[in-house]
Amino acid sequence: MTLKTKDEPSGADLDREIDRLSAAGLDALGYSDAELERCARLTLRINRLKKKMNAVIPAHVYQRVEIVHGVADFIGDSYKLAKLCVDTKADRIVFCGVRFMAETAKILNPDKTVYLPAIEAGCSLADSITGDDVRKLKAKHPGLPVVSYINTTADVKAESDVIVTSANASKILRLMFERHPRLIFLPDEWMGRNLARELGKKVGSEIVVWEGKCIVHENFDASSVPLYRKRYPGVKILAHAECSPALVQSVDFVGGTGDMMKYVKDSKARHFMLVTECGLGDLARTEFPDKSFIPMCRLCPYMKATGLEHILKTLESPSRDQLIEVSADVAIRARRSIDRMFELAEGPEPKR
Ligand code: SF4
Structure with a gap:
């Protein structure tokens, strides 16, 4: 027994x-x-x-x-x-x-x-830059504020002026440009270039970008978009803001994962393609069983x-390895840049 x-x-x-x-x-x-x-x-x-x-x-x-x-x-x-x-x-x-x-x-x-x-x-983006790299960037571009995507280590956040996510990057960058003619955006090069285009700013002279890439989003191919549109008439193609500028310019909507889900919820279309990590498509299939999702996704080995x-x-x-520790000094400075994000993201809209 x-x-x-x-x-x-x-x-x-x-x-x-x-x-x-x-x-x-x-x-x-x-x-x-x-x-x-x-x-x-x-x-x-x-x-x-x-x-x-x-x-x-x-x-x-x-x-x-x-x-x-x-x-x-x-x-x-x-x-x-x-x-x-x-x-x-x-x-x-x-x-x-x-x-x-x-x-x-x-x-x-x-x-x-x-x-x-x-x-x-x-995360390939977070691992692309260290706190020391940011200090060197600041020394090379004295006085420029550092806007960092949330996909960064605590050390990098501690060296930053403000953090952004894909959901609020556009708003926060607009607000920052009201006060500063130039800024540093890191670590995602594609996102930096996409934002520069959206805001009508020049990469290099107005936005200094770091060359970090997301291993999931960097390889989606814009050339297949017309083929999908032909095969699935009326399909809405949504891409994550970490995708390449060529792809971003060929789709119906660009944003973070939360914005993409909202778009699907509000849209009357039947067919969607979510160009991002496969987990979002799985979630969308369970949340919107009446809509269809055409696969064009990649798995993130880290996620x-x-x-x-x-x-x-x-x-x-x-185990000790599973415990997350951040030194008090780094945590205090990183917290400041995260709180600045909350403040700007939830504050007044930028002037247009
Ligand atoms: S999908 Fe993976 S590699 Fe890409 S940004 Fe997210 S965690 Fe990093």
């Missing part, structure tokens, strides 16, 4: 959890019965432990669907997650995203314990590094 361990769910609990995950859309996305059962066993344990330990699980929209629908307390883009992390009453934050996001959560919550379940979850097993391990016996 096999004895049940204390973590073994009853048959009824397991069936209910499998039904919950299926109804949330995992079934429709093709999860097999065995995979659903494996996820359900883990999500039951994670959700029980999370409650017991007063932990909260924020998840970026690019995370695996079983995380988004199985255990996340809130999901969103970088801006929404940063805002929600300010308000949480939990003692522990188990951040399902990549390292710079978990660092941002720690900067905003210095008294809370913040974990990154998959320690290898980095997909986290699995339910990592989260369970973090709650049961976290």
Whole structure:
């Protein structure tokens, strides 16, 4: 006879959890019965432990669907997650995203314990520049304010004047240009060039850009857009702001993940193509089952590094590597640039 361990769910609990995950859309996305059962066993344990330990699980929209629908307390883009992390009453934050996001959560919550379940979850943009590189840039361009995309390490944020996300970059840059004729934008070159074009500014003489790239968005090919339009008449093509200028100029809408989801929700069109990480398409398929999504996406190995097993391990016996720490000096300076973002993003609109 096999004895049940204390973590073994009853048959009824397991069936209910499998039904919950299926109804949330995992079934429709093709999860097999065995995979659903494996996820359900883990999500039951994670959700029980999370409650017991007063932990909260924020998840970026690019995370695996079983995380988004199985255990996340809130999901969103970088801006929404940063805002929600300010308000949480939990003692522990188990951040399902990549390292710079978990660092941002720690900067905003210095008294809370913040974990990154998959320690290898980095980001090619954040890893493209160090705090030392920013100090050198500032020495080369004295007096220029530094506007940094949120996809940066805590050290880089600490050297910056203001942080932006794809949801508010355009507004904040316009506001910054009301006071400064030139500025530094980092680390995403494509986003910097796209913003320069939108704002009618010149790269080099008005916006100094860093040459960082997102390994997911840098390789989408603009030349295939006309073919898709021919094959799917009426399709709305949406691209993330980290895509190349050539692609951005050929699509119907450009923005961050939150804006893209809003566009889909508000649009009367039936067919969409979301040119970004595949997680957004998976989420859109579960949230808008009546609309169709044509695949043109890539997987981010960093975003997909986290699995339910990592989260369970973090709650049961976290390792030192999973604990996010930011020195007080860096955290104070980085917090200033993040707070400046909140202030500008939620303040008056720029003059047109
Ligand atoms: S999708 Fe790009 S920007 Fe986002 S975490 Fe992955 S590498 Fe970084």
